[in-house]
Amino acid sequence: DVKVTQSSRYLVKRTGEKVFLECVQDMDHENMFWYRQDPGLGLRLIYFSYDVKMKEKGDIPEGYSVSREKKERFSLILESASTNQTSMYLCASSWTSGRVLWEQYFGPGTRLTVT
């Protein structure tokens, strides 16, 4: 069975703290993604990675960085958390065949609150 896990379901951090969100997939997928989801704004792509050590900015990368040292693991880093980064964070993975990007599988999400 397909599995994407995220390190925490709920996190509460203080403004200015450095925050690490980790995501692990067991499907040997090349591609991994980080999204945030906010009411009324839908799913917005923060960063994605199509190979180990490769990363590309998504639509809202400001205030975030990522790391992909191993194929199965993709980390999202909030360098200095701010209250406007309070959100639901979703990790996903998918595979590519030729030029076709196949379906994404999502983790359960991390609800981050920054106070």
Place this chain on the structure above:
Amino acid sequence: TQLLEQSPQFLSIQEGENLTVYCNSSSVFSSLQWYRQEPGEGPVLLVTVVTGGEVKKLKRLTFQFGDARKDSSLHITAAQPGDTGLYLCAGAPLIYNFNKFYFGSGTKLNVKP
């Protein structure tokens, strides 16, 4: 860029009614996915459609991919309260960055008993 227009945004119906959700684009997609998401959880994949004109069934859910691979629909027959949730369409268009997915804005479905 909102490549996928999803409608309706909200749907509140009685148990036993039928409904259809639409996902439209002016771009051609290599594949299109439908997800259901419950509050506080990640989206769960329901189906992937790949071939133009393809129809897939999942119990009371019927998914269709348009002939030109630019649109898709989700039809639910005899909706039940357990169908309540947020339905999302998503896909990777052929002419854009082919490592990136685009999402519809979602359809929030409420099925009242």
